[in-house]
Amino acid sequence: MVRVPSPALSAAVLSGLAVLFMGVLLSGCSGQASAASPSAVSGDTPVRVRLAPVVVEEVTRPIRASGALAGKQEVRLSTKVGGVVQTVAIDEGQKARRGQVLAALDLSEIGPQVAQAREAREKAARDLERVKKLHADQVATLAQLQDATTGYEVADAAWRAASFNQRQATVVAPSDGRILKRMVEPGEVVSPGQPLFLFASTEGGWVVRVGLADRDVVRVKEGDAAEVTLDAYPGRAFRARVSEVASAATPGVGTAEVELALELGRPGGDGQGGSEAPPRLLSGLSAKAVVTPSERQSVRLVPVEALLEGDGEVASVFTLAEDGRTARRQRVRVAFLSAGDGRAALSEGPGAGARVITEGVAFLRDGQSVTVVEASSGGATSRR
Incomplete structure (x- = not known):
């Protein structure tokens, strides 16, 4: 048998459900309002x-660049004439003094050429003296005297050329410096002008060569101050000056080379007030530079x-x-x-x-x- 609820009970149940539904609805609305309130407040709150x-x-706008350390005067030493290398008197990395013999060619071929030129010169000198005496006695003609004079001058020039080639068969140090690279061994046959040594002079000091973009190189002038740091000496700065500015860009690269001369001889030139020992520098060390142009903007x-x-x-x-x-x-x-x-x-x-x-x-x-x-x-x- 099915019981039918009384009208009073049904009204009470329906009223409770209505209240519960309204509570849920109001709870959802209040949640949405609270979620939106931060954005609204953030837009209104200063x-x-x-x-x-x-x-x-x-x-002054500083310019930063990187480059490599090098000797100011780095030259490739070679001989003017070809031949067989007889002696090599120095190794790579060693110091050299001005005028020191570094290598020499075998003079077995050059020596006789010099002797032949010397004998020809002496014979031409004797012929000229004899013709001069005969011309004074009016026995030789003026043309003969002129021919003898020309012969002596030609022989003398040949002797001087042979003597010069003989001297160029020996490689000597042009100044005090260091051998950066040795490219020859005794017994090798070398051609004229073939490099035998890469030599760095210590008299010209050390420089850092950096490549600058066109918008930077136009602001740099000779004499501008710079600061150089080397990866080999972290935390140590070296004072420098712009010594050379290229007038043309490097082909294929688009940058212009600027040379910075290190001021190691000046007090505090190493950035440490001169308190540290002079650094041992090697050509090719990686360097970073900060150039301070004199131009202000x-x-x-x-x-x-x-x-x-x-x-x-x-x-x-x-x-x-x-x-x-x-x-x-x-x-x-x-x-x-x-x-x-x-x-x-x-x-x-x-x-x-x-x-x-x-x-x-x-x-x-x-x-x-x-x-x-x-x-x-x-x-x-x-x-x-």
Whole structure:
């Protein structure tokens, strides 16, 4: 048998279900409202920020490059004539003194040529003296005297050429220096002009040769200051000066070579006040250089903290609008970063007098309301 609920009970059940349904519905609506409230509040609540002025200054933009250490005077030593190498008197890496014999060819072929030229010269000299006496006695004609004079001059020139070739068969050190590379052994047959040694003179000092892009090389002049660091001596800096600037770009590379002369002989030239021992330098050591051009340029300086979303040279900053309560986003172009004082130099961006936001940048959007926080001696004060 089926029991039919009373009308009062049915009304009570229906009323309870209605109340439960409304509670669930209101709970869902309140959840949606609470989820949306942070975004609504973030759009209306001002963000606390700090400002810094845009400063326009005349500065020098440093140029960074890498290169290799080399002797100022590096030459390939060779002989003018070919022949068989008889002796090699020095090894690779050894020091050499000016005039020291480094290698010599066998003179078995060159020696007789010099002797033959000497004998021919002496015979021509005797013939000239005899013709001079005969011409004085009016026995020889003027033409005969002129022919004898010409014969002597030709023989003398041949003797001097043979003597010169004989001297060039010996390789000597042109100055004090070091053998960087030895490319010959005794008994080898060498051709005229074939390099036998790579020689670095210590009298010309040490240089670092770097390749600069066209936009950088036009700002560099001879005499500009530079600082060089070597991978072989980490943490040690060497003073240098621009000694040469190429007038043409290197074919196939597109960069121009700039030569930096190290000032090792000056006090503090090693960047340590001269307290450390002179470094042992080798040709080919990897080097990094920072050149400071004497030319100055006007740039706009802002703290690095103000930059946002940098992509190469392009970035953004937020500036304070004229109403003093709104942040405006502006695109800028970064010329370089100054590691010494933590500022960025802008070639394009807000002008002098503008104020950029340095703190709270990550929470801003274009048109965002802001509250400027200023530091004071008694603590932090705020102004809308």
